[in-house]
Amino acid sequence: QKEVEQNSGPLSVPEGAIASLNCTYSDRGSQSFFWYRQYSGKSPELIMFIYSNGDKEDGRFTAQLNKASQYVSLLIRDSQPSDSATYLCAVTSGGSYIPTFGRGTSLIVHP
Amino acid sequence: GAVVSQHPSWVICKSGTSVKIECRSLDFQATTMFWYRQFPKQSLMLMATSNEGSKATYEQGVEKDKFLINHASLTLSTLTVTSAHPEDSSFYICSAAGTGDFYEQYFGPGTRLTVT
Numbered sequence: 001q002k003e004v005e006q007n008s009g010p011l012s013v014p015e016g017a018i019a020s021l022n023c024t025y026s027d028r029g030s031q032s033f034f035w036y037r038q039y040s041g042k043s044p045e046l047i048m049f050i051y052s053n054g055d056k057e058d059g060r061f062t063a064q065l066n067k068a069s070q071y072v073s074l075l076i077r078d079s080q081p082s083d084s085a086t087y088l089c090a091v092t093s094g095g096s097y098i099p100t101f102g103r104g105t106s107l108i109v110h111p
Numbered sequence: 112g113a114v115v116s117q118h119p120s121w122v123i124c125k126s127g128t129s130v131k132i133e134c135r136s137l138d139f140q141a142t143t144m145f146w147y148r149q150f151p152k153q154s155l156m157l158m159a160t161s162n163e164g165s166k167a168t169y170e171q172g173v174e175k176d177k178f179l180i181n182h183a184s185l186t187l188s189t190l191t192v193t194s195a196h197p198e199d200s201s202f203y204i205c206s207a208a209g210t211g212d213f214y215e216q217y218f219g220p221g222t223r224l225t226v227t
Contacts, residue, residue, distance in 0.1 A: 042220070092213075098145070099216065
């Protein structure tokens with residue numbers, strides 16, 4: 001069974017710091033990796049996706065993928081209180097376009 | 112781009128009645144749409160995957176006769192909760208797969224259903 005694991009948190013960081021969110025997955029054949037942000041009471045919002053080993057940057061967000069170690073992380077630079085949300089990791093594998101979601105990590109950015 | 116709408120955003124219905132939720136991709140054609148349910152402080156639970164013009168594929172444990180899904184066009188999928196009961200009260204979210212190579216999902220804003 002494909003599993004995607006995330007620490008539920010909460011992860012608490014001060015405003016302006018770098019928040020580091022991690023996700024591990026069980027299926028070595030995983031191909032595409034997605035990060036979503038979900039505010040309380042709202043639906044998930046796609047932040048970015050990555051499919052190659054290494055880093056991918058988009059504004060204050062950087063996704064890092066290490067297929068050998070089977071983890072993907074999301075770094076948020078200059079964290080703001082508005083970044084406080086649950087971050088969901090999702091992974092697709094085996095030619096399926098249906099992702100497996102992790103349970104999410106709650107991030108709290110305090111002023 | 113990649114906007115998905117959902118209607119209604121919230122609905123209250125009486126036990127035993129049926130409720131239809133619409134999901135539309137506004138600026139792209141979505142061959143595949145997904146329906147999720149989420150209870151408070153819990154993770155997303157995939158209910159079914161629907162492809163335009165074919166029957167939906169339901170996840171194990173999801174009653175297909177209770178949760179009717181229709182994907183009649185490339186921009187519209189509907190979920191009908193039939194004979195709703197209080198335990199069906201939840202946050203229902205649809206998503207549509209993007210047209211890129213990685214099938215990233217774009218979520219609708221969700222529908223909060225309360226069954227009294």
